[in-house]
Amino acid sequence: MWRWIKEHIVLFVGLLAMFYMLLPIAVIAIFSFNDPTGRYNFEWVGFTTQYWQDPFGITPLTDSLITSIQLAFLTSIAATALGTLIAIALVRHQFFGRRAANLLIVIPMATPEVVIGASLLSFFLTTGIFKLGFGTLLIAHIMFSISFVVIVVRSRLIGFDRRLEEAAADLGASAFTTFRKVTLPLIAPGVGSAALLSFALSIDDFVISNFNSGATVTFPLYIFGANQRGIPVEVNVIATMLFAVTVIAMLSVIIQQRRAEKMADMRPEEIANKPAVSLPM
Amino acid sequence: MNTFRQRLVPYALLGPGLIWLTIFFVIPMYYMLELSLKTGSLEAGFQMTWAFSNYTDAISQYSTQFWRAFYYAGIASFFCLLIGYPLAYAIAFKAGRWKNLMLFAVVAPFFTTYLIRTVAWKTILDDSSPVVSILKTLHIVPPDGRVLATSAAVIAGLTYNFLPFMVLPLFAALERLDRRLLEAGNDLYATSPQTFWRVTLPLTMPGIVAGVLLTFIPAAGDYVNVIFLGGTSQAMIGNVIQSKYLVVNDYPDAAALSFTLLAIILVALIIYIKFAGTSALMGEEEEAH
Amino acid sequence: MSVFTARRWRLLGALMAAVLASFALAACGGNSGLSGSGNEDVTTAKCGDASGSLKISNWPLYIDPKTIKEFQSETGIKTTYTEEVNDNNQFFGKVQGQFSQGNSGGRDLIIVTDWMAEKMWNLGYIQKLDHSCLETVFKNMVPSLKSPAFDPDREYTVPWQSGMTGLMVREDLAPEVKSINDLFDPKYKGKVTMLEEMRDTVPLVMAADGVDPTTATTEDWMNAINKIGDAVKSGQIRRFTGNDFVQDMIKGDVVAAIGWSGDGVQVEADNPNIKYVPPAEGCSLWSDNMLIPVGAPNSPAAYEFMNYVYEPKNQAQITKYVNYVSPVKGVKEVLVKQDPDIANNKLIFPPDSVTEKCFSQVSPPGDEEQQKEVEQAFQNVLTG
Numbered sequence: 001m002w003r004w005i006k007e008h009i010v011l012f013v014g015l016l017a018m019f020y021m022l023l024p025i026a027v028i029a030i031f032s033f034n035d036p037t038g039r040y041n042f043e044w045v046g047f048t049t050q051y052w053q054d055p056f057g058i059t060p061l062t063d064s065l066i067t068s069i070q071l072a073f074l075t076s077i078a079a080t081a082l083g084t085l086i087a088i089a090l091v092r093h094q095f096f097g098r099r100a101a102n103l104l105i106v107i108p109m110a111t112p113e114v115v116i117g118a119s120l121l122s123f124f125l126t127t128g129i130f131k132l133g134f135g136t137l138l139i140a141h142i143m144f145s146i147s148f149v150v151i152v153v154r155s156r157l158i159g160f161d162r163r164l165e166e167a168a169a170d171l172g173a174s175a176f177t178t179f180r181k182v183t184l185p186l187i188a189p190g191v192g193s194a195a196l197l198s199f200a201l202s203i204d205d206f207v208i209s210n211f212n213s214g215a216t217v218t219f220p221l222y223i224f225g226a227n228q229r230g231i232p233v234e235v236n237v238i239a240t241m242l243f244a245v246t247v248i249a250m251l252s253v254i255i256q257q258r259r260a261e262k263m264a265d266m267r268p269e270e271i272a273n274k275p276a277v278s279l280p281m
Numbered sequence: 282m283n284t285f286r287q288r289l290v291p292y293a294l295l296g297p298g299l300i301w302l303t304i305f306f307v308i309p310m311y312y313m314l315e316l317s318l319k320t321g322s323l324e325a326g327f328q329m330t331w332a333f334s335n336y337t338d339a340i341s342q343y344s345t346q347f348w349r350a351f352y353y354a355g356i357a358s359f360f361c362l363l364i365g366y367p368l369a370y371a372i373a374f375k376a377g378r379w380k381n382l383m384l385f386a387v388v389a390p391f392f393t394t395y396l397i398r399t400v401a402w403k404t405i406l407d408d409s410s411p412v413v414s415i416l417k418t419l420h421i422v423p424p425d426g427r428v429l430a431t432s433a434a435v436i437a438g439l440t441y442n443f444l445p446f447m448v449l450p451l452f453a454a455l456e457r458l459d460r461r462l463l464e465a466g467n468d469l470y471a472t473s474p475q476t477f478w479r480v481t482l483p484l485t486m487p488g489i490v491a492g493v494l495l496t497f498i499p500a501a502g503d504y505v506n507v508i509f510l511g512g513t514s515q516a517m518i519g520n521v522i523q524s525k526y527l528v529v530n531d532y533p534d535a536a537a538l539s540f541t542l543l544a545i546i547l548v549a550l551i552i553y554i555k556f557a558g559t560s561a562l563m564g565e566e567e568e569a570h
Numbered sequence: 571m572s573v574f575t576a577r578r579w580r581l582l583g584a585l586m587a588a589v590l591a592s593f594a595l596a597a598c599g600g601n602s603g604l605s606g607s608g609n610e611d612v613t614t615a616k617c618g619d620a621s622g623s624l625k626i627s628n629w630p631l632y633i634d635p636k637t638i639k640e641f642q643s644e645t646g647i648k649t650t651y652t653e654e655v656n657d658n659n660q661f662f663g664k665v666q667g668q669f670s671q672g673n674s675g676g677r678d679l680i681i682v683t684d685w686m687a688e689k690m691w692n693l694g695y696i697q698k699l700d701h702s703c704l705e706t707v708f709k710n711m712v713p714s715l716k717s718p719a720f721d722p723d724r725e726y727t728v729p730w731q732s733g734m735t736g737l738m739v740r741e742d743l744a745p746e747v748k749s750i751n752d753l754f755d756p757k758y759k760g761k762v763t764m765l766e767e768m769r770d771t772v773p774l775v776m777a778a779d780g781v782d783p784t785t786a787t788t789e790d791w792m793n794a795i796n797k798i799g800d801a802v803k804s805g806q807i808r809r810f811t812g813n814d815f816v817q818d819m820i821k822g823d824v825v826a827a828i829g830w831s832g833d834g835v836q837v838e839a840d841n842p843n844i845k846y847v848p849p850a851e852g853c854s855l856w857s858d859n860m861l862i863p864v865g866a867p868n869s870p871a872a873y874e875f876m877n878y879v880y881e882p883k884n885q886a887q888i889t890k891y892v893n894y895v896s897p898v899k900g901v902k903e904v905l906v907k908q909d910p911d912i913a914n915n916k917l918i919f920p921p922d923s924v925t926e927k928c929f930s931q932v933s934p935p936g937d938e939e940q941q942k943e944v945e946q947a948f949q950n951v952l953t954g
Contacts, residue, residue, distance in 0.1 A: 086298040
């Protein structure tokens with residue numbers, strides 16, 4: 001009896017927590033269909049789909065979104081490449097200076113964003129080599145994403161069998177071929193989720209960007225400015241779209257997995273216990 | 282392959298990333314350290330005067346905001362743990378085929394900018410909202426009270442915004458848990474709560490440590506939640522740094538405050554990790570080779 | 571990361587030594603070279619064939635979305651319009667490094683408030699304007715704006731929009747608020763906001779205490795700041811805001827605030843109970859101005875844009891959207907046909923009865939150093 005209650009209590013609390021996490025997103029989505037009379041979109045006036053029909057009508061908003069997506073994309077590629085190499089070195093090799101390297105990975109994660117943003121601004125202003133703008137944003141985003149990538153890829157690498165690589169080497173594969181044909185496919189889910197995480201961190205960053213953006217406006221910076229004079233409904237529409245796109249992408253991954261599991265006719269609970277995307281940390 | 286070349290391999294792998302971190306993290310930190318000891322103004326330029334007084338002034342003048350930041354961040358981390366642990370547990374052990382979906386729901390908020398989610402909380406918590414009315418009926422909020430523009434709102438915002446950073450490492454730790462240990466506990470006639478306290482909780486400690494760090498640190502430096510959800514007398518140290526930097530343009534003081542904040546966090550981190558007895562942040566330091 | 575091994579301590583020691591050594595070097599180096607150059611020798615911006623591309627930095631939602639598109643199609647000038655000015659000081663902090671090196675960061679036209687325009691001019695960051703290039707502007711500028719105290723000959727500024735800072739009141743919830751002093755009435759505890767821009771808030775509080783803001787001493791400023799500080803401690807003031815005070819008022823979370831007239835007009839659509847009230851003791855008048863920074867790559871295009879927005883029909887479109895006080899003559903005549911509500915609005919086209927007690931926005935007295943002290947004291951109230 002106690003057990004039944006306990007099992008369901010945990011699930012119930014979990015669902016409650018889910019509700020808490022998704023509530024603001026629901027509010028954002030609902031208000032993307034609002035039809036405010038004035039410029040302020042937080043009192044329900046009436047239902048309309050007009051903003052969904054033309055969500056990209058505000059040029060500066062659309063520009064900022066494009067900037068953010070480009071930035072997140074480039075950040076994700078660069079940080080994932082740099083971070084994955086570091087993770088491989090840390091897990092696969094013994095070398096002098098390992099601990100210093102570890103520290104250099106951990107400390108940026110332990111540094112509050114406001115400190116990172118401020119120090120980068122001091123650096124850019126004092127050296128005067130870099131013009132504040134898209135370039136400096138990219139530098140900053142890659143910098144703070146590297147550590148997260150290292151952690152994610154590393155946890156994946158620790159868990160896999162080195163003998164596969166050794167076997168490949170025994171069969172005469174060169175180091176590079178071994179990496180490409182054996183190592184990379186094995187850590188691919190880890191690399192994939194690291195890329196996803198750095199994309200998310202970049203597209204969501206406000207504090208560091210606020211210090212180092214120069215005249216470039218990213219999506220979060222636009223929202224911050226617009227909040228002063230009422231956030232346009234289009235922002236809700238775009239935020240909802242971003243959310244929907246990720247939902248659809250993730251669902252398609254999950255459905256594909258289910259399909260694969262039917263095809264392979266595996267025991268469902270085995271699959272159910274495998275996360276679709278291996279996770280940060 | 283000769284051994285010399287082999288010895289170079291790790292450095293070649295590390296090189297690009299670590300050089301990036303050195304140039305754009307270590308060197309900027311050094312510049313800021315330098316700046317924090319200067320005096321002067323933006324218009325007239327800053328001169329190096331070894332002004333250690335910047336530090337003493339900063340700490341004495343803004344000790345309230347420092348305490349407030351750690352206090353808010355501490356409470357927010359505690360709530361994150363309280364909400365996050367059952368959630369991670371439910372996802373890891375109870376979700377069955379919904380696991381992936383629930384996991385995704387935890388990560389999903391990242392993809393709608395957190396500024397706009399914080400603004401949504403403003404709508405949810407405004408003085409005449411149903412949520413606040415319910416709280417008033419339950420006497421959690423006094424009848425003439427409010428939620429927005431109070432420290433409660435700031436802490437709620439921090440809790441909400443950093444919850445995913447708590448859930449993910451906890452989930453990873455629970456996921457790695459060897460279920461046979463739990464079964465063994467039950468076979469030895471431990472009740473479920475006993476199994477939890479004696480087996481599950483100690484074994485997931487690294488996840489808790491990592492989760493608390495990953496929520497506490499960003500929360501301690503945050504200033505956005507205060508801007509959107511706070512009122513007066515809720516400014517955290519992040520707000521002071523931001524205002525010194527971007528409004529008053531007093532860079533040396535801002536740099537001194539930033540450094541003090543970083544130093545406090547690092548010292549706390551070292552002590553914490555020593556006592557927690559795990560190398561939570563980087564996985565096992567000494568894994569088998 | 572489990573324990574601090576001897577090796578790691580050595581490493582730290584080496585790091586510290588390296589840092590200290592480089593400090594010693596830096597100390598000999600001295601100045602980091604951030605300084606103003608004065609404005610004796612600034613160039614005059616040239617006009618001529620307006621083509622190519624133009625880069626404008628303005629405040630968020632401060633122009634009709636169609637205006638830029640139409641300007642582009644009429645002139646063929648490719649315009650990059652960036653809404654990057656959220657706050658005068660923040661913007662200054664962001665661009666100061668480039669401006670001090672005579673580099674505008676590619677910006678041809680920036681829009682900042684009177685006092686910031688003056689500050690940038692004194693530092694030599696702004697180019698002189700050639701009036702012969704601005705015929706439309708000076709033909710259509712309203713007379714009252716032709717000679718402001720800080721720039722009597724409009725040597726380097728052209729007004730973008732003007733406005734008044736005064737009281738905003740929810741008349742259904744706080745009908746008797748008529749003076750800034752009423753904001754300190756315990757009846758409205760926790761339902762009052764003020765602006766986080768010091769030059770908006772502090773002079774109004776001084777005026778309410780019978781001090782003339784235009785001749786106020788540093789001590790007067792400090793007294794007013796202390797008064798505000800006490801109101802913060804007692805919980806009287808809910809928060810300090812930018813334009814977002816409007817949102818709190820619509821919801822009724824706030825019943826009275828120090829706010830801007832332009833928002834007073836816009837918010838009527840959302841809630842007709844919210845009214846701009848000229849405070850009994852006077853209000854403050856300010857303008858945001860267009861400036862051409864030193865190093866602007868394309869000043870002819872910047873002139874072209876200034877002239878374009880001073881055409882009454884183009885200006886009318888902006889006024890309809892932003893609802894601030896327009897610096898351009900003849901806009902009212904255009905709007906009477908298009909949108910009589912706006913044309914007859916006393917806040918957009920203020921009669922003398924609304925403006926007679928107003929003073930031009932003031933800064934704290936004294937040099938940069940003293941002003942900084944006042945600014946810091948106010949910031950300490952904000953981040954208390």
